Amino acid sequence: MSAVLFDVPGPRARRRHRILSILTIVGVIAVLGLIGWRFASTGQFAYELWEVFLTPAYVEFIAEGLFYTILAAVMAIAGALVVGMAFGVGKLSDHAWIRWPSWLFVEFFRAVPLYILITYLWALYKFQIELLAPLVIGLILYNGSVLAETVRAGINAVPKGQVEAAYALGMRKGAVMRIVQLPQAIKIMTPSIISQCIVALKDTSLGYIIVAPGLTYAGRQIWREFENHLQVALVLGVIYILLNSLLELLGRFAQRRLTESRSVPNDVVTDQLALARR
């Protein structure tokens, strides 16, 4: 992909690239070293700040938080898929009285920050703590709206000939959507859906603001006790990165399975999705 921006390097360019490579590596080591040095000189490596992550009782506590985070993410993604499908198809409806409300719903919840949406829902739940509902509902509304746009774009990306052929065979509107458009659209949308799942998973961290059970809640409890904010944030960050990478692998696997027999050429798909991201 990027090999087209520069020529195949000759001997002098190779030497220059080697020097730049070494400089880059030295630079990275210098930055890491600086961080390590700051850590060491301010005592951030102290055993008692990290000990909690090796204590079985607290590891269990974090694992419990992890369970609730995954639970919230799974519920949010499942709900968002349903909402996204409904409103994505709704935005393409022939009837203005379905199209317009769908449009309003999607545009509103896409534009409102999750933070204030979740805070508002929490207020409706009378600020009860340790409650997953406001977080999950907020995530469903937001991610559902984003997915609705993806669904709409995915359906539009299915070649027109497919739809025309279906009508020519005498299928009705619902059947064309169900049998011809949606199955192909879902294949096209898989990459976007996966990246939205990662967004939803990351956003479960917002449970922190409404004191909902989850990783960030566990983290808050731990740093209240041990005063080790930095260490907790780093460990939670690593957990989230691992979770997201796992999800990405899963997505790539699913995409391969789904796209083994592709009826839509690849470049059409990327073009349409690039437009849809807009």
Added chain:
Amino acid sequence: MDFSFLQDSYELLLKGFWVTLRVFLASGLIALVVGTLVAVARVSPVPAMRVVGTAYVTLFRNTPLLLLLFITYYGLPAMGIDFGFFWNVSLAAGLYTAAFVCEALRSGINGVPLGQAEAARAVGMPFTMTMTQVILPQAFRLVVPPIASVFIALAKNTSLVAALGLADVAFRLQGLLRDYPNSRTAAFLTIAAMYIVIVAAISLVASWAERRWKVESR
């Protein structure tokens, strides 16, 4: 719906709006600069730079912004580095968004016709010059819409700084919800409208820029 709370709190809300705007502008600037550098690193001919760029994007894209905020807000001062409250949180939002700017820009760089880079090489330009004089100016035009989406996401993400106690609009919402239990929906809609104003402004600027800098294809 009862909007009477506005009488007492409109000043606080406007102040909060100003804080939100400032965080947005500061972190947007950081994101644009860092994101461009990382994008160039990711397409550069030097393998080590490509690896570093990819690692940056993987790390920052997969970490929740809230955790990055914790790291810069609590962590940096604990390590003896402190740029002040405002810049600490803007740094986290900026570095996080930079990963997305980089990805958008990279797609733009790949979208510039190959002939352009080849022509630049044919007239003897080295990689840095090909980039700065030929590819990037065209790539920036191509990526106006995706960058606008990234900035819209950033505008909404700035609300997270309220979790750390920076008194922006989102921070004011919680106070309003507690103080005026009868106008919760009104308070929510008011704050939502403020964000929608920012989002709409970004969209307007983006569509203007897109028209203004449209690449004429011949």
